[in-house]
Amino acid sequence: SQQGEEDPQALSIQEGENATMNCSYKTSINNLQWYRQNSGRGLVHLILIRSNEREKHSGRLRVTLDTSKKSSSLLITASRAADTASYFCATALMDSNYQLIWGAGTKLIIKP
Amino acid sequence: EAQVTQNPRYLITVTGKKLTVTCSQNMNHEYMSWYRQDPGLGLRQIYYSMNVEVTDKGDVPEGYKVSRKEKRNFPLILESPSPNQTSLYFCASSLAGGSSYEQYFGPGTRLTVT
Numbered sequence: 181s182q183q184g185e186e187d188p189q190a191l192s193i194q195e196g197e198n199a200t201m202n203c204s205y206k207t208s209i210n211n212l213q214w215y216r217q218n219s220g221r222g223l224v225h226l227i228l229i230r231s232n233e234r235e236k237h238s239g240r241l242r243v244t245l246d247t248s249k250k251s252s253s254l255l256i257t258a259s260r261a262a263d264t265a266s267y268f269c270a271t272a273l274m275d276s277n278y279q280l281i282w283g284a285g286t287k288l289i290i291k292p
Numbered sequence: 293e294a295q296v297t298q299n300p301r302y303l304i305t306v307t308g309k310k311l312t313v314t315c316s317q318n319m320n321h322e323y324m325s326w327y328r329q330d331p332g333l334g335l336r337q338i339y340y341s342m343n344v345e346v347t348d349k350g351d352v353p354e355g356y357k358v359s360r361k362e363k364r365n366f367p368l369i370l371e372s373p374s375p376n377q378t379s380l381y382f383c384a385s386s387l388a389g390g391s392s393y394e395q396y397f398g399p400g401t402r403l404t405v406t
Contacts, residue, residue: 181359184334222296222382222397223335233327268334280352280391282327282335 184269184283188257192289199256201286203269204249210272212245212252213280217266226254226267231274256288264290294319298383298398305373306406309401313401314369315383319384322388324366325350325395327360328379335382342389 187202203212211230215223227243229236231251235244242255256263266287270280295316305311317324325340327350337350341360355377357369366385370377379399386393 213394220380220400222394222399223384224397225394232334243311254306270335279337279340279377284332284334 181211184271184281186256186267186269186283186286189284190287190289192291193259195259195261195290195292197259199263199288199290200260201267201269201288203252203254203283204270205252205281207270208248208274208275209247212243212272213270214241214243214252214254215268215270217268217285219265223268259288259290261290261292264288293370296383296396296398298381298401301399302369302402304402304406307374308372311373311403312369313370313383313403314367315366315398316364316397317352317366317383317385318364319385319387319398320363321385321396322363323393324360324383324385326356326368327384328352328377329382329400332340338368338381343353345394360377371405373403375405377403378405379403 184203202226213228214226217223229243229245240257245252266285268285270282299314322343326338327335335353339354339358341347383398384395386395
């Protein structure tokens with residue numbers, strides 16, 4: 181079952197610009213997590229935001245969560261070539277302590 | 293260095309030939325999980341384990357087996373691989389309760405079944 185859907189599927193911007201990716205989900209969640217995947221490699225955890233939180237920051241990353249709209253956004257400010265990767269959101273459902281449901285990802289390309 | 297390791301990284305095999313993909317973590321994590329990643333489908337969970345000798349099915353368990361005899365190891369077994377199991381496989385671990393904590397991923401195993 182695919183609960184999280186990222187938007188857009190692909191995004192290409194110039195280095196230095198900000199990149200925004202969105203994630204929508206269908207059912208109530210415990211938390212939402214964002215991960216980064218460089219081409220064909222393992223995923224790396226970026227941020228976990230709990231359902232009672234609205235915003236979290238980590239360096240150049242800002243994540244927001246709107247539970248009324250069942251959506252989250254990931255903002256990368258002042259993008260760099262090294263930010264080129266795929267970004268995935270994963271939702272932890274309220275009725276499941278053990279599973280994360282993953283979206284198909286946003287492919288981000290930073291042009292030098 | 294805290295890490296999740298998988299072996300092999302690449303594997304080409306033929307239909308029906310049993311294979312095992314190993315996964316090991318050195319972080320004393322209780323929770324371990326196997327995923328497969330296919331284009332356009334994101335990650336789908338195959339099996340997970342809450343602790344030693346405790347395993348359960350994920351979303352796509354058919355055709356796979358797992359075991360958790362030791363806390364650090366969680367091998368994935370394909371008893372009779374088929375071409376539709378061609379995929380990129382990831383092992384992951386977390387401190388406890390898979391969805392409440394960040395997951396640490398291995399580097400992936402790219403499997404091709406001909």
